[in-house]
Amino acid sequence: MNSLCELDKKELINRLRRIEGQVRGLQRMVNEEKYCVDILHQINAVQGGLKNVGLKILDKHVHGCVQRAVRNEEGDEIIDELMEVLAKFTD
Amino acid sequence: MNSLCELDKKELINRLRRIEGQVRGLQRMVNEEKYCVDILHQINAVQGGLKNVGLKILDKHVHGCVQRAVRNEEGDEIIDELMEVLAKFTD
Amino acid sequence: MNSLCELDKKELINRLRRIEGQVRGLQRMVNEEKYCVDILHQINAVQGGLKNVGLKILDKHVHGCVQRAVRNEEGDEIIDELMEVLAKFTD
Amino acid sequence: MNSLCELDKKELINRLRRIEGQVRGLQRMVNEEKYCVDILHQINAVQGGLKNVGLKILDKHVHGCVQRAVRNEEGDEIIDELMEVLAKFTD
Known part of the structure:
Protein backbone atom coordinates (compact mmCIF):
# COMPACT_ATOMS: atom_id res chain seq x y z
CA MET A 1 0.00 0.00 0.00
CA ASN A 2 2.79 2.32 -0.93
CA SER A 3 0.35 4.78 -2.51
CA LEU A 4 -0.94 5.68 0.93
CA CYS A 5 0.29 8.93 2.35
CA GLU A 6 0.89 9.25 6.10
CA LEU A 7 -2.32 11.23 6.53
CA ASP A 8 -4.49 8.55 4.94
CA LYS A 9 -2.73 5.86 6.92
CA LYS A 10 -3.48 7.59 10.20
CA GLU A 11 -7.10 8.14 9.22
CA LEU A 12 -7.55 4.48 8.23
CA ILE A 13 -5.99 3.23 11.46
CA ASN A 14 -8.21 5.59 13.46
CA ARG A 15 -11.28 4.26 11.70
CA LEU A 16 -10.18 0.66 12.33
CA ARG A 17 -9.61 1.46 16.00
CA ARG A 18 -13.13 2.79 16.23
CA ILE A 19 -14.37 -0.41 14.57
CA GLU A 20 -12.34 -2.49 17.04
CA GLY A 21 -14.02 -0.59 19.88
CA GLN A 22 -17.43 -1.25 18.35
CA VAL A 23 -16.67 -4.98 18.10
CA ARG A 24 -15.69 -4.96 21.79
CA GLY A 25 -18.97 -3.15 22.45
CA LEU A 26 -20.78 -5.96 20.63
CA GLN A 27 -19.17 -8.53 22.96
CA ARG A 28 -20.40 -6.52 25.93
CA MET A 29 -23.90 -6.29 24.46
CA VAL A 30 -24.04 -10.07 23.93
CA ASN A 31 -22.62 -10.70 27.39
CA GLU A 32 -25.16 -8.40 29.04
CA GLU A 33 -27.93 -9.95 26.89
CA LYS A 34 -28.98 -6.66 25.38
CA TYR A 35 -31.96 -6.61 23.04
CA CYS A 36 -31.20 -8.52 19.79
CA VAL A 37 -32.42 -5.76 17.50
CA ASP A 38 -30.07 -3.25 19.16
CA ILE A 39 -27.19 -5.69 18.63
CA LEU A 40 -28.20 -6.09 14.98
CA HIS A 41 -28.23 -2.29 14.49
CA GLN A 42 -24.74 -2.16 15.99
CA ILE A 43 -23.56 -4.95 13.64
CA ASN A 44 -24.95 -2.92 10.71
CA ALA A 45 -22.94 0.08 11.91
CA VAL A 46 -19.72 -1.97 12.03
CA GLN A 47 -20.42 -3.42 8.58
CA GLY A 48 -20.90 0.10 7.23
CA GLY A 49 -17.65 1.27 8.81
CA LEU A 50 -15.73 -1.68 7.37
CA LYS A 51 -17.23 -1.16 3.93
CA ASN A 52 -16.05 2.45 3.98
CA VAL A 53 -12.52 1.40 4.98
CA GLY A 54 -12.61 -1.14 2.14
CA MET B 1 -31.52 -11.51 24.08
CA ASN B 2 -33.10 -13.66 26.74
CA SER B 3 -33.63 -16.49 24.23
CA LEU B 4 -29.89 -17.10 24.12
CA CYS B 5 -28.64 -20.07 26.09
CA GLU B 6 -25.24 -19.89 27.80
CA LEU B 7 -23.67 -22.08 25.10
CA ASP B 8 -24.76 -19.81 22.26
CA LYS B 9 -23.66 -16.76 24.22
CA LYS B 10 -20.16 -18.16 24.69
CA GLU B 11 -19.93 -19.10 21.03
CA LEU B 12 -21.04 -15.65 19.88
CA ILE B 13 -18.57 -13.91 22.17
CA ASN B 14 -15.79 -16.18 20.93
CA ARG B 15 -16.63 -15.32 17.35
CA LEU B 16 -16.68 -11.61 18.17
CA ARG B 17 -13.30 -11.94 19.90
CA ARG B 18 -11.89 -13.51 16.76
CA ILE B 19 -13.35 -10.63 14.72
CA GLU B 20 -11.81 -8.12 17.15
CA GLY B 21 -8.43 -9.82 16.61
CA GLN B 22 -8.91 -9.63 12.86
CA VAL B 23 -9.68 -5.90 13.08
CA ARG B 24 -6.48 -5.41 15.10
CA GLY B 25 -4.70 -7.41 12.38
CA LEU B 26 -6.10 -4.98 9.82
CA GLN B 27 -4.61 -2.04 11.74
CA ARG B 28 -1.25 -3.80 11.68
CA MET B 29 -1.54 -4.49 7.96
CA VAL B 30 -2.32 -0.83 7.23
CA ASN B 31 0.48 0.32 9.52
CA GLU B 32 3.02 -2.00 7.86
CA GLU B 33 1.70 -0.94 4.43
CA LYS B 34 0.82 -4.46 3.38
CA TYR B 35 -0.47 -5.03 -0.13
CA CYS B 36 -3.94 -3.44 -0.59
CA VAL B 37 -5.49 -6.53 -2.13
CA ASP B 38 -4.44 -8.63 0.89
CA ILE B 39 -6.03 -6.03 3.17
CA LEU B 40 -9.21 -6.14 1.09
CA HIS B 41 -9.35 -9.95 1.37
CA GLN B 42 -8.99 -9.62 5.12
CA ILE B 43 -11.81 -7.04 5.23
CA ASN B 44 -13.99 -9.50 3.28
CA ALA B 45 -13.21 -12.16 5.88
CA VAL B 46 -14.25 -9.85 8.73
CA GLN B 47 -17.45 -8.87 6.91
CA GLY B 48 -18.28 -12.55 6.43
CA GLY B 49 -17.68 -13.24 10.12
CA LEU B 50 -19.87 -10.32 11.17
CA LYS B 51 -22.62 -11.36 8.79
CA ASN B 52 -22.64 -14.82 10.36
CA VAL B 53 -22.86 -13.38 13.86
CA GLY B 54 -25.73 -11.19 12.65
CA MET C 1 -48.75 -15.62 -0.51
CA ASN C 2 -52.32 -15.66 0.72
CA SER C 3 -51.62 -12.75 3.04
CA LEU C 4 -51.36 -10.43 0.06
CA CYS C 5 -54.35 -8.24 -0.55
CA GLU C 6 -55.31 -7.36 -4.15
CA LEU C 7 -53.87 -3.86 -3.78
CA ASP C 8 -50.44 -5.10 -2.73
CA LYS C 9 -50.49 -7.71 -5.47
CA LYS C 10 -51.15 -5.09 -8.12
CA GLU C 11 -48.43 -2.84 -6.74
CA LEU C 12 -45.86 -5.67 -6.69
CA ILE C 13 -46.70 -6.71 -10.24
CA ASN C 14 -46.40 -3.09 -11.38
CA ARG C 15 -42.98 -2.82 -9.75
CA LEU C 16 -41.87 -6.08 -11.38
CA ARG C 17 -43.12 -4.84 -14.78
CA ARG C 18 -41.03 -1.73 -14.35
CA ILE C 19 -38.02 -3.92 -13.48
CA GLU C 20 -38.71 -6.06 -16.57
CA GLY C 21 -38.66 -2.90 -18.66
CA GLN C 22 -35.37 -1.85 -17.06
CA VAL C 23 -33.84 -5.24 -17.88
CA ARG C 24 -34.96 -4.83 -21.49
CA GLY C 25 -33.39 -1.38 -21.39
CA LEU C 26 -30.14 -2.99 -20.22
CA GLN C 27 -30.19 -5.30 -23.25
CA ARG C 28 -30.59 -2.27 -25.49
CA MET C 29 -27.74 -0.47 -23.73
CA VAL C 30 -25.41 -3.46 -24.18
CA ASN C 31 -26.50 -3.86 -27.79
CA GLU C 32 -25.90 -0.18 -28.58
CA GLU C 33 -22.58 -0.36 -26.69
CA LYS C 34 -23.47 2.40 -24.25
CA TYR C 35 -20.86 3.53 -21.74
CA CYS C 36 -20.11 0.76 -19.18
CA VAL C 37 -20.49 3.02 -16.16
CA ASP C 38 -23.99 4.05 -17.31
CA ILE C 39 -24.89 0.37 -17.68
CA LEU C 40 -23.55 -0.31 -14.17
CA HIS C 41 -25.65 2.52 -12.72
CA GLN C 42 -28.70 1.03 -14.42
CA ILE C 43 -27.86 -2.42 -12.98
CA ASN C 44 -27.64 -0.82 -9.53
CA ALA C 45 -31.10 0.68 -10.06
CA VAL C 46 -32.56 -2.72 -11.00
CA GLN C 47 -30.89 -4.35 -7.98
CA GLY C 48 -32.38 -1.69 -5.73
CA GLY C 49 -35.83 -2.23 -7.22
CA LEU C 50 -35.59 -6.02 -6.76
CA LYS C 51 -34.39 -5.64 -3.20
CA ASN C 52 -37.42 -3.50 -2.40
CA VAL C 53 -39.77 -6.08 -3.93
CA GLY C 54 -37.99 -8.75 -1.86
CA MET D 1 -18.47 -0.26 -24.05
CA ASN D 2 -16.20 -0.36 -27.06
CA SER D 3 -13.95 -2.88 -25.34
CA LEU D 4 -16.65 -5.52 -25.70
CA CYS D 5 -16.12 -8.03 -28.48
CA GLU D 6 -19.15 -9.40 -30.36
CA LEU D 7 -18.94 -12.70 -28.49
CA ASP D 8 -19.11 -11.05 -25.06
CA LYS D 9 -21.94 -8.80 -26.25
CA LYS D 10 -24.01 -11.78 -27.36
CA GLU D 11 -23.35 -13.59 -24.09
CA LEU D 12 -24.32 -10.57 -21.99
CA ILE D 13 -27.53 -10.03 -23.96
CA ASN D 14 -28.39 -13.72 -23.58
CA ARG D 15 -27.89 -13.51 -19.83
CA LEU D 16 -30.04 -10.38 -19.64
CA ARG D 17 -32.77 -12.10 -21.69
CA ARG D 18 -32.75 -14.96 -19.20
CA ILE D 19 -33.02 -12.41 -16.36
CA GLU D 20 -35.92 -10.71 -18.18
CA GLY D 21 -37.65 -14.10 -18.39
CA GLN D 22 -37.05 -14.66 -14.68
CA VAL D 23 -38.58 -11.26 -13.85
CA ARG D 24 -41.65 -12.20 -15.95
CA GLY D 25 -41.73 -15.47 -14.02
CA LEU D 26 -41.75 -13.46 -10.79
CA GLN D 27 -44.81 -11.53 -11.98
CA ARG D 28 -46.55 -14.83 -12.68
CA MET D 29 -45.59 -16.16 -9.24
CA VAL D 30 -47.00 -13.06 -7.53
CA ASN D 31 -50.14 -13.17 -9.67
CA GLU D 32 -50.75 -16.86 -8.90
CA GLU D 33 -49.98 -16.18 -5.21
CA LYS D 34 -47.18 -18.71 -5.02
CA TYR D 35 -45.49 -19.31 -1.66
CA CYS D 36 -43.52 -16.20 -0.52
CA VAL D 37 -40.35 -18.12 0.26
CA ASP D 38 -40.28 -19.57 -3.27
CA ILE D 39 -40.67 -16.05 -4.66
CA LEU D 40 -37.82 -14.84 -2.43
CA HIS D 41 -35.54 -17.65 -3.66
CA GLN D 42 -36.36 -16.63 -7.23
CA ILE D 43 -35.54 -12.98 -6.41
CA ASN D 44 -32.19 -14.15 -5.01
CA ALA D 45 -31.52 -15.98 -8.27
CA VAL D 46 -32.24 -12.86 -10.32
CA GLN D 47 -30.03 -10.74 -8.03
CA GLY D 48 -27.20 -13.24 -8.49
CA GLY D 49 -27.62 -13.16 -12.26
CA LEU D 50 -27.58 -9.36 -12.32
CA LYS D 51 -24.54 -9.21 -10.08
CA ASN D 52 -22.67 -11.49 -12.48
CA VAL D 53 -23.61 -9.32 -15.45
CA GLY D 54 -22.43 -6.29 -13.47
Whole structure:
Protein backbone atom coordinates (compact mmCIF):
# COMPACT_ATOMS: atom_id res chain seq x y z
CA MET A 1 0.00 0.00 0.00
CA ASN A 2 2.79 2.32 -0.93
CA SER A 3 0.35 4.78 -2.51
CA LEU A 4 -0.94 5.68 0.93
CA CYS A 5 0.29 8.93 2.35
CA GLU A 6 0.89 9.25 6.10
CA LEU A 7 -2.32 11.23 6.53
CA ASP A 8 -4.49 8.55 4.94
CA LYS A 9 -2.73 5.86 6.92
CA LYS A 10 -3.48 7.59 10.20
CA GLU A 11 -7.10 8.14 9.22
CA LEU A 12 -7.55 4.48 8.23
CA ILE A 13 -5.99 3.23 11.46
CA ASN A 14 -8.21 5.59 13.46
CA ARG A 15 -11.28 4.26 11.70
CA LEU A 16 -10.18 0.66 12.33
CA ARG A 17 -9.61 1.46 16.00
CA ARG A 18 -13.13 2.79 16.23
CA ILE A 19 -14.37 -0.41 14.57
CA GLU A 20 -12.34 -2.49 17.04
CA GLY A 21 -14.02 -0.59 19.88
CA GLN A 22 -17.43 -1.25 18.35
CA VAL A 23 -16.67 -4.98 18.10
CA ARG A 24 -15.69 -4.96 21.79
CA GLY A 25 -18.97 -3.15 22.45
CA LEU A 26 -20.78 -5.96 20.63
CA GLN A 27 -19.17 -8.53 22.96
CA ARG A 28 -20.40 -6.52 25.93
CA MET A 29 -23.90 -6.29 24.46
CA VAL A 30 -24.04 -10.07 23.93
CA ASN A 31 -22.62 -10.70 27.39
CA GLU A 32 -25.16 -8.40 29.04
CA GLU A 33 -27.93 -9.95 26.89
CA LYS A 34 -28.98 -6.66 25.38
CA TYR A 35 -31.96 -6.61 23.04
CA CYS A 36 -31.20 -8.52 19.79
CA VAL A 37 -32.42 -5.76 17.50
CA ASP A 38 -30.07 -3.25 19.16
CA ILE A 39 -27.19 -5.69 18.63
CA LEU A 40 -28.20 -6.09 14.98
CA HIS A 41 -28.23 -2.29 14.49
CA GLN A 42 -24.74 -2.16 15.99
CA ILE A 43 -23.56 -4.95 13.64
CA ASN A 44 -24.95 -2.92 10.71
CA ALA A 45 -22.94 0.08 11.91
CA VAL A 46 -19.72 -1.97 12.03
CA GLN A 47 -20.42 -3.42 8.58
CA GLY A 48 -20.90 0.10 7.23
CA GLY A 49 -17.65 1.27 8.81
CA LEU A 50 -15.73 -1.68 7.37
CA LYS A 51 -17.23 -1.16 3.93
CA ASN A 52 -16.05 2.45 3.98
CA VAL A 53 -12.52 1.40 4.98
CA GLY A 54 -12.61 -1.14 2.14
CA LEU A 55 -13.75 1.45 -0.40
CA LYS A 56 -11.00 3.84 0.75
CA ILE A 57 -8.32 1.16 0.33
CA LEU A 58 -9.81 0.14 -3.02
CA ASP A 59 -9.67 3.75 -4.14
CA LYS A 60 -6.01 4.05 -3.15
CA HIS A 61 -5.24 0.73 -4.82
CA VAL A 62 -6.80 1.62 -8.16
CA HIS A 63 -5.46 5.18 -8.24
CA GLY A 64 -2.01 3.98 -7.13
CA CYS A 65 -0.97 0.38 -7.78
CA VAL A 66 -3.30 -0.26 -10.71
CA GLN A 67 -2.35 2.93 -12.56
CA ARG A 68 1.35 2.21 -12.06
CA ALA A 69 0.95 -1.36 -13.28
CA VAL A 70 -0.93 -0.21 -16.39
CA ARG A 71 1.85 2.24 -17.22
CA ASN A 72 4.36 -0.62 -16.87
CA GLU A 73 2.29 -2.81 -19.21
CA GLU A 74 1.33 -5.07 -16.31
CA GLY A 75 -2.27 -3.90 -16.11
CA ASP A 76 -4.10 -7.09 -17.07
CA GLU A 77 -2.74 -9.22 -14.21
CA ILE A 78 -3.39 -6.63 -11.53
CA ILE A 79 -6.90 -6.02 -12.90
CA ASP A 80 -7.72 -9.75 -12.83
CA GLU A 81 -6.60 -9.81 -9.22
CA LEU A 82 -8.72 -6.72 -8.48
CA MET A 83 -11.82 -8.25 -10.06
CA GLU A 84 -11.40 -11.36 -7.94
CA VAL A 85 -11.41 -9.42 -4.68
CA LEU A 86 -14.25 -7.21 -5.93
CA ALA A 87 -16.43 -10.25 -6.65
CA LYS A 88 -16.22 -11.12 -2.96
CA PHE A 89 -16.48 -7.54 -1.73
CA THR A 90 -19.82 -7.14 -3.55
CA ASP A 91 -21.33 -10.15 -1.79
CA MET B 1 -31.52 -11.51 24.08
CA ASN B 2 -33.10 -13.66 26.74
CA SER B 3 -33.63 -16.49 24.23
CA LEU B 4 -29.89 -17.10 24.12
CA CYS B 5 -28.64 -20.07 26.09
CA GLU B 6 -25.24 -19.89 27.80
CA LEU B 7 -23.67 -22.08 25.10
CA ASP B 8 -24.76 -19.81 22.26
CA LYS B 9 -23.66 -16.76 24.22
CA LYS B 10 -20.16 -18.16 24.69
CA GLU B 11 -19.93 -19.10 21.03
CA LEU B 12 -21.04 -15.65 19.88
CA ILE B 13 -18.57 -13.91 22.17
CA ASN B 14 -15.79 -16.18 20.93
CA ARG B 15 -16.63 -15.32 17.35
CA LEU B 16 -16.68 -11.61 18.17
CA ARG B 17 -13.30 -11.94 19.90
CA ARG B 18 -11.89 -13.51 16.76
CA ILE B 19 -13.35 -10.63 14.72
CA GLU B 20 -11.81 -8.12 17.15
CA GLY B 21 -8.43 -9.82 16.61
CA GLN B 22 -8.91 -9.63 12.86
CA VAL B 23 -9.68 -5.90 13.08
CA ARG B 24 -6.48 -5.41 15.10
CA GLY B 25 -4.70 -7.41 12.38
CA LEU B 26 -6.10 -4.98 9.82
CA GLN B 27 -4.61 -2.04 11.74
CA ARG B 28 -1.25 -3.80 11.68
CA MET B 29 -1.54 -4.49 7.96
CA VAL B 30 -2.32 -0.83 7.23
CA ASN B 31 0.48 0.32 9.52
CA GLU B 32 3.02 -2.00 7.86
CA GLU B 33 1.70 -0.94 4.43
CA LYS B 34 0.82 -4.46 3.38
CA TYR B 35 -0.47 -5.03 -0.13
CA CYS B 36 -3.94 -3.44 -0.59
CA VAL B 37 -5.49 -6.53 -2.13
CA ASP B 38 -4.44 -8.63 0.89
CA ILE B 39 -6.03 -6.03 3.17
CA LEU B 40 -9.21 -6.14 1.09
CA HIS B 41 -9.35 -9.95 1.37
CA GLN B 42 -8.99 -9.62 5.12
CA ILE B 43 -11.81 -7.04 5.23
CA ASN B 44 -13.99 -9.50 3.28
CA ALA B 45 -13.21 -12.16 5.88
CA VAL B 46 -14.25 -9.85 8.73
CA GLN B 47 -17.45 -8.87 6.91
CA GLY B 48 -18.28 -12.55 6.43
CA GLY B 49 -17.68 -13.24 10.12
CA LEU B 50 -19.87 -10.32 11.17
CA LYS B 51 -22.62 -11.36 8.79
CA ASN B 52 -22.64 -14.82 10.36
CA VAL B 53 -22.86 -13.38 13.86
CA GLY B 54 -25.73 -11.19 12.65
CA LEU B 55 -27.58 -14.13 11.13
CA LYS B 56 -27.15 -16.13 14.33
CA ILE B 57 -28.58 -13.31 16.44
CA LEU B 58 -31.39 -12.81 13.92
CA ASP B 59 -32.19 -16.52 14.15
CA LYS B 60 -32.36 -16.39 17.94
CA HIS B 61 -34.44 -13.23 17.80
CA VAL B 62 -37.07 -14.62 15.43
CA HIS B 63 -37.25 -18.04 17.10
CA GLY B 64 -37.36 -16.44 20.57
CA CYS B 65 -38.59 -12.87 20.95
CA VAL B 66 -40.71 -12.76 17.79
CA GLN B 67 -42.50 -16.04 18.51
CA ARG B 68 -43.18 -14.97 22.09
CA ALA B 69 -44.54 -11.61 20.93
CA VAL B 70 -46.81 -13.26 18.36
CA ARG B 71 -48.23 -15.55 21.04
CA ASN B 72 -48.91 -12.48 23.19
CA GLU B 73 -50.70 -10.77 20.29
CA GLU B 74 -47.85 -8.27 19.98
CA GLY B 75 -46.46 -9.71 16.75
CA ASP B 76 -47.09 -6.81 14.37
CA GLU B 77 -44.99 -4.25 16.27
CA ILE B 78 -42.01 -6.56 16.72
CA ILE B 79 -42.17 -7.62 13.07
CA ASP B 80 -42.19 -4.00 11.88
CA GLU B 81 -39.08 -3.42 14.01
CA LEU B 82 -37.50 -6.57 12.56
CA MET B 83 -38.16 -5.51 8.97
CA GLU B 84 -36.55 -2.14 9.64
CA VAL B 85 -33.29 -3.69 10.81
CA LEU B 86 -33.42 -6.26 8.00
CA ALA B 87 -33.70 -3.52 5.39
CA LYS B 88 -30.33 -2.20 6.57
CA PHE B 89 -28.79 -5.64 7.09
CA THR B 90 -29.45 -6.53 3.44
CA ASP B 91 -27.56 -3.46 2.19
CA MET C 1 -48.75 -15.62 -0.51
CA ASN C 2 -52.32 -15.66 0.72
CA SER C 3 -51.62 -12.75 3.04
CA LEU C 4 -51.36 -10.43 0.06
CA CYS C 5 -54.35 -8.24 -0.55
CA GLU C 6 -55.31 -7.36 -4.15
CA LEU C 7 -53.87 -3.86 -3.78
CA ASP C 8 -50.44 -5.10 -2.73
CA LYS C 9 -50.49 -7.71 -5.47
CA LYS C 10 -51.15 -5.09 -8.12
CA GLU C 11 -48.43 -2.84 -6.74
CA LEU C 12 -45.86 -5.67 -6.69
CA ILE C 13 -46.70 -6.71 -10.24
CA ASN C 14 -46.40 -3.09 -11.38
CA ARG C 15 -42.98 -2.82 -9.75
CA LEU C 16 -41.87 -6.08 -11.38
CA ARG C 17 -43.12 -4.84 -14.78
CA ARG C 18 -41.03 -1.73 -14.35
CA ILE C 19 -38.02 -3.92 -13.48
CA GLU C 20 -38.71 -6.06 -16.57
CA GLY C 21 -38.66 -2.90 -18.66
CA GLN C 22 -35.37 -1.85 -17.06
CA VAL C 23 -33.84 -5.24 -17.88
CA ARG C 24 -34.96 -4.83 -21.49
CA GLY C 25 -33.39 -1.38 -21.39
CA LEU C 26 -30.14 -2.99 -20.22
CA GLN C 27 -30.19 -5.30 -23.25
CA ARG C 28 -30.59 -2.27 -25.49
CA MET C 29 -27.74 -0.47 -23.73
CA VAL C 30 -25.41 -3.46 -24.18
CA ASN C 31 -26.50 -3.86 -27.79
CA GLU C 32 -25.90 -0.18 -28.58
CA GLU C 33 -22.58 -0.36 -26.69
CA LYS C 34 -23.47 2.40 -24.25
CA TYR C 35 -20.86 3.53 -21.74
CA CYS C 36 -20.11 0.76 -19.18
CA VAL C 37 -20.49 3.02 -16.16
CA ASP C 38 -23.99 4.05 -17.31
CA ILE C 39 -24.89 0.37 -17.68
CA LEU C 40 -23.55 -0.31 -14.17
CA HIS C 41 -25.65 2.52 -12.72
CA GLN C 42 -28.70 1.03 -14.42
CA ILE C 43 -27.86 -2.42 -12.98
CA ASN C 44 -27.64 -0.82 -9.53
CA ALA C 45 -31.10 0.68 -10.06
CA VAL C 46 -32.56 -2.72 -11.00
CA GLN C 47 -30.89 -4.35 -7.98
CA GLY C 48 -32.38 -1.69 -5.73
CA GLY C 49 -35.83 -2.23 -7.22
CA LEU C 50 -35.59 -6.02 -6.76
CA LYS C 51 -34.39 -5.64 -3.20
CA ASN C 52 -37.42 -3.50 -2.40
CA VAL C 53 -39.77 -6.08 -3.93
CA GLY C 54 -37.99 -8.75 -1.86
CA LEU C 55 -38.35 -6.73 1.35
CA LYS C 56 -42.05 -6.15 0.66
CA ILE C 57 -42.67 -9.88 0.13
CA LEU C 58 -40.59 -10.69 3.22
CA ASP C 59 -42.69 -8.25 5.23
CA LYS C 60 -45.92 -9.86 4.04
CA HIS C 61 -44.50 -13.32 4.73
CA VAL C 62 -43.46 -12.60 8.30
CA HIS C 63 -46.59 -10.61 9.19
CA GLY C 64 -48.81 -13.23 7.52
CA CYS C 65 -47.54 -16.81 7.12
CA VAL C 66 -45.02 -16.74 9.97
CA GLN C 67 -47.47 -15.28 12.50
CA ARG C 68 -50.13 -17.82 11.50
CA ALA C 69 -47.66 -20.68 11.80
CA VAL C 70 -46.50 -19.52 15.24
CA ARG C 71 -50.12 -19.42 16.43
CA ASN C 72 -50.56 -22.98 15.14
CA GLU C 73 -47.43 -24.13 17.02
CA GLU C 74 -45.58 -24.57 13.70
CA GLY C 75 -43.33 -21.56 14.12
CA ASP C 76 -39.93 -23.23 14.37
CA GLU C 77 -40.06 -24.93 10.96
CA ILE C 78 -41.23 -21.84 9.10
CA ILE C 79 -38.60 -19.71 10.87
CA ASP C 80 -35.82 -22.12 9.91
CA GLU C 81 -37.00 -21.87 6.31
CA LEU C 82 -37.09 -18.07 6.60
CA MET C 83 -33.54 -17.89 7.97
CA GLU C 84 -32.28 -20.00 5.09
CA VAL C 85 -33.66 -17.64 2.46
CA LEU C 86 -32.49 -14.61 4.48
CA ALA C 87 -28.93 -15.93 4.56
CA LYS C 88 -28.92 -15.77 0.75
CA PHE C 89 -30.86 -12.51 0.55
CA THR C 90 -28.22 -10.76 2.66
CA ASP C 91 -25.42 -11.75 0.31
CA MET D 1 -18.47 -0.26 -24.05
CA ASN D 2 -16.20 -0.36 -27.06
CA SER D 3 -13.95 -2.88 -25.34
CA LEU D 4 -16.65 -5.52 -25.70
CA CYS D 5 -16.12 -8.03 -28.48
CA GLU D 6 -19.15 -9.40 -30.36
CA LEU D 7 -18.94 -12.70 -28.49
CA ASP D 8 -19.11 -11.05 -25.06
CA LYS D 9 -21.94 -8.80 -26.25
CA LYS D 10 -24.01 -11.78 -27.36
CA GLU D 11 -23.35 -13.59 -24.09
CA LEU D 12 -24.32 -10.57 -21.99
CA ILE D 13 -27.53 -10.03 -23.96
CA ASN D 14 -28.39 -13.72 -23.58
CA ARG D 15 -27.89 -13.51 -19.83
CA LEU D 16 -30.04 -10.38 -19.64
CA ARG D 17 -32.77 -12.10 -21.69
CA ARG D 18 -32.75 -14.96 -19.20
CA ILE D 19 -33.02 -12.41 -16.36
CA GLU D 20 -35.92 -10.71 -18.18
CA GLY D 21 -37.65 -14.10 -18.39
CA GLN D 22 -37.05 -14.66 -14.68
CA VAL D 23 -38.58 -11.26 -13.85
CA ARG D 24 -41.65 -12.20 -15.95
CA GLY D 25 -41.73 -15.47 -14.02
CA LEU D 26 -41.75 -13.46 -10.79
CA GLN D 27 -44.81 -11.53 -11.98
CA ARG D 28 -46.55 -14.83 -12.68
CA MET D 29 -45.59 -16.16 -9.24
CA VAL D 30 -47.00 -13.06 -7.53
CA ASN D 31 -50.14 -13.17 -9.67
CA GLU D 32 -50.75 -16.86 -8.90
CA GLU D 33 -49.98 -16.18 -5.21
CA LYS D 34 -47.18 -18.71 -5.02
CA TYR D 35 -45.49 -19.31 -1.66
CA CYS D 36 -43.52 -16.20 -0.52
CA VAL D 37 -40.35 -18.12 0.26
CA ASP D 38 -40.28 -19.57 -3.27
CA ILE D 39 -40.67 -16.05 -4.66
CA LEU D 40 -37.82 -14.84 -2.43
CA HIS D 41 -35.54 -17.65 -3.66
CA GLN D 42 -36.36 -16.63 -7.23
CA ILE D 43 -35.54 -12.98 -6.41
CA ASN D 44 -32.19 -14.15 -5.01
CA ALA D 45 -31.52 -15.98 -8.27
CA VAL D 46 -32.24 -12.86 -10.32
CA GLN D 47 -30.03 -10.74 -8.03
CA GLY D 48 -27.20 -13.24 -8.49
CA GLY D 49 -27.62 -13.16 -12.26
CA LEU D 50 -27.58 -9.36 -12.32
CA LYS D 51 -24.54 -9.21 -10.08
CA ASN D 52 -22.67 -11.49 -12.48
CA VAL D 53 -23.61 -9.32 -15.45
CA GLY D 54 -22.43 -6.29 -13.47
CA LEU D 55 -19.09 -7.93 -12.62
CA LYS D 56 -18.57 -8.90 -16.27
CA ILE D 57 -19.21 -5.34 -17.43
CA LEU D 58 -16.99 -3.99 -14.65
CA ASP D 59 -14.23 -6.36 -15.76
CA LYS D 60 -14.49 -5.18 -19.36
CA HIS D 61 -14.59 -1.55 -18.23
CA VAL D 62 -11.46 -1.76 -16.09
CA HIS D 63 -9.49 -3.88 -18.57
CA GLY D 64 -10.63 -1.67 -21.46
CA CYS D 65 -11.69 1.91 -20.80
CA VAL D 66 -9.74 2.40 -17.58
CA GLN D 67 -6.48 1.04 -18.97
CA ARG D 68 -6.83 3.21 -22.08
CA ALA D 69 -7.55 6.29 -19.97
CA VAL D 70 -4.52 5.64 -17.74
CA ARG D 71 -2.30 5.37 -20.80
CA ASN D 72 -3.68 8.70 -22.01
CA GLU D 73 -2.96 10.32 -18.62
CA GLU D 74 -6.69 10.54 -17.89
CA GLY D 75 -6.73 7.80 -15.29
CA ASP D 76 -7.67 9.78 -12.20
CA GLU D 77 -11.01 11.07 -13.53
CA ILE D 78 -12.15 7.68 -14.82
CA ILE D 79 -11.10 5.99 -11.55
CA ASP D 80 -13.08 8.52 -9.48
CA GLU D 81 -16.10 7.74 -11.64
CA LEU D 82 -15.47 4.00 -11.20
CA MET D 83 -15.24 4.27 -7.42
CA GLU D 84 -18.53 6.16 -7.31
CA VAL D 85 -20.41 3.39 -9.13
CA LEU D 86 -18.60 0.73 -7.06
CA ALA D 87 -19.72 2.34 -3.82
CA LYS D 88 -23.33 1.75 -4.92
CA PHE D 89 -22.66 -1.67 -6.43
CA THR D 90 -21.31 -2.92 -3.09
CA ASP D 91 -24.48 -1.94 -1.26
